[in-house]
Amino acid sequence: MKVLVIGGGGREHAIAWKMTQDPEVTKVYCAPGNPGMKDIECIDISDHNELANFAKENDIALTMVGPEVPLCEGIVNIFRDKGLDVFGPDKDAAQLEGSKTYANIFMDKYEIPTAASGTFDNEADALTYLEAQGAPIVIKADGLAAGKGVTVADTMEQAVAAVKDCFDGAFGSAGARVVIEECLVGEEASIFAFLDGETIKFVASAQDHKRAYEGDKGPNTGGMGTYSPAPVVDAEMEQFIKDEVLTKFLKGVQAEGLDFRGIVFIGLMIDEDGPKVLEFNVRFGDPETQSVLIRMESSLADALLKTAQGKLAEVDMKFSDDQALCVVMASGGYPASYEKGHEITGIEAAEENGAMVFHAGTSLKDGKLVNTGGRVLGITARAADIVTAREKAYEATKKISWKDAFYRNDIAWRALERLK
Template sequence: MDKGAAPQVSPARRGSCVAKTVLLLGSGGREHAIALALSKSPLLGRLFAAPGNPGIGALAELAPLDIADFDAILAFCKAKGVDLVIVGPEGPLVAGLVDALEAGGVRAFGPSAAAARLEGSKAFAKEFCARFSIPTAAFGRFEAPAPAKAYAREKGAPIVVKADGLAAGKGVIVAMSLSEAEAAIDMMFEGAFGAAGQTVVIEEFLSGEEASFFALCDGTHAVAFGSAQDHKRVGEGDTGPNTGGMGAYSPAPIMDAAMSARVMAEIIDPTMKGMAELGAPFRGVLFAGLMIGADGPKLIEYNVRFGDPETQVILPRLEDDLLTLIIACVEERLPQAALPLSPQSALTVVLAAKGYPDAPAKGSEIRGVDEAAATPFVTITHAGTKIVDGRLVADGGRVLNVTGVGEDIREAQSRAYAAVAVIDWPGGFWRRDIGWRALKLFSGGSRKA
């Protein structure tokens, strides 16, 4: 695959505008991957990013905007003639940024605040699933620790304890014992996750294979966009505390054509119909976290935006124009046909600062990134970096993503780790087993679909 080639654009999928001035909001590896895809579009006129990062800065004009300051974003759009905003992270979506922009006459890619409740409130999502017969784990919703603990004791361990609101990917605890579950309940109600933990959801523990499934949605219908599997745990062998994600690969071997069709029919399509019935049609990216068990797929949770680091492995496989597809979502005319994805596989390794996820150390210098990026079939995206006195330094927990593309998971893994070896960063660490589950369970990493 020529990673620098522009995607082929079907005439039927071209947007109504031949050029776009686009503002991309966010600063992580997900946003860098989106910027790379947008930069290949023949429809793109001018690309701004806020606040961005050094990697995104090579592709876009950076603006020092606070993505929580909706008035400042709208004023910037008016001043610069921005006619499309792409929102990367979930926080502004849940807070209503798309509503604010559209009220100000600026089109935006992402769900309304009402639709973003699917991610913003786990209790809402679970009650939504119950109402619209979407398969998910049995659950209880609680506003106080005593009844929550009683429910956990009734159901037994293992059991899953979740903060209701947004908690940066860290508000979920899989408790393997009742004492661990009770400690998690106390921690949440005592304010470990702030307002996000004022309501707690306790769920049945699901067994099976986890997968991430993405669909593009225009408010009326959805089209499958791809699958991935990520590694949430900080340690090798999927051990240690949960993180925002230490690596991912695409496609998920368990998501063959038949399973993907079931997910669309049993989860994605009913979600679209249900949200429309509630008066909150869903537009944007619907990201379903799934557990694939003996009786089929069940929803673990909804996300209402591209995943991180899943985006870094799905977009390199997209053989269509991302900007065209985004415009089609916004204009409510998404094509019915399946999106073309490369038969190749992609795997990304997250390089994190020592101390992550608890207290990542900032400021350490990173060398060799340009040399690693020159490796064939490899893309490097910045997630938490900045330039200080001409030096690239760590400025976050997850700092770089190194993505390899190959004929199967094994080749993609080999290429990614070969590039990682070129990077000189004593202040960082990374897992050395990303993709191990696919290689172990699915015949040497060969792709099913």
């Protein structure tokens, strides 16, 4: 079958790469794709209707939508209206990520454990609530802000500045409404689950590193590195998550009449009282996907297609017991302003030891590969244990360079602490 992947980042590179491993997949297209995609035809189409027409005209059996923005804009509705199989929630269901207020109301209604919170449409009320709550506290732009609209404020000064940034337009329309949440403390984990409206299946766990700098310092980013599986999600915790989060999530989707045939990617904070939901994402995580899919041993295309067709109950996904780790290389200055257009070298050498280099923010300029994004590459390796996977990933990472590139040297530090 022929497959279309929509998006052009590291997540889509990993998804498209995994599709090419499938003997049932005869052709993989990606729109717009990126320079790192081998054996994949990249197409320069961005309009949702044109993409649906392309899928129709080229007998695409499955379309996989990577990023959250087109999902929230309703691209799935357009494809389904044309009778096409597409993996992802429709526009209404995508609001579980598109609006943090919507998600919080949903969690409260269906008794999914999460942080206490308040939602505000104006700065004065938000600051009054903030004064009553004190710090530490979490400030979130309500809408989509590319992973940058969340501030974990340790002091009142930071919290006030974060509220003012939102209402002053730092995140555009995404910050017109602000959510202020209790600051949860514990160990984070990311959970992937497929659902098709009738069935929900736990897929895999991972752990992300959101802060820009080592020791979990600095501003929040879209993610500086991941590893999978997350040791904090042991068999007992996995069962608790299935009972108290996933089952209730499916119940809520059914009760609200949402057309959700896709993946829910759930950020959790786990402490001695159990897990609480930090956020819902209605697409594969980035860079979690890189470390999860490199462990997948069953057909991704089959799982996505059957989910899109409402046949998830027939899917049996298999993952290796191996550990996988992804190190994100970023442009100097990220997540704030950064320079673009610096030549990247060393990728071929990095892949000599079996590591995969997934492109997230690259392009070709005068025949040379250059950085064009904040998060540029995801260097991913798999091995029998986390120590070896980590060594393999960092060995590869050290071979790649461009002006002002940086990365965290402590990815998987929690897993290493557990081994001690």
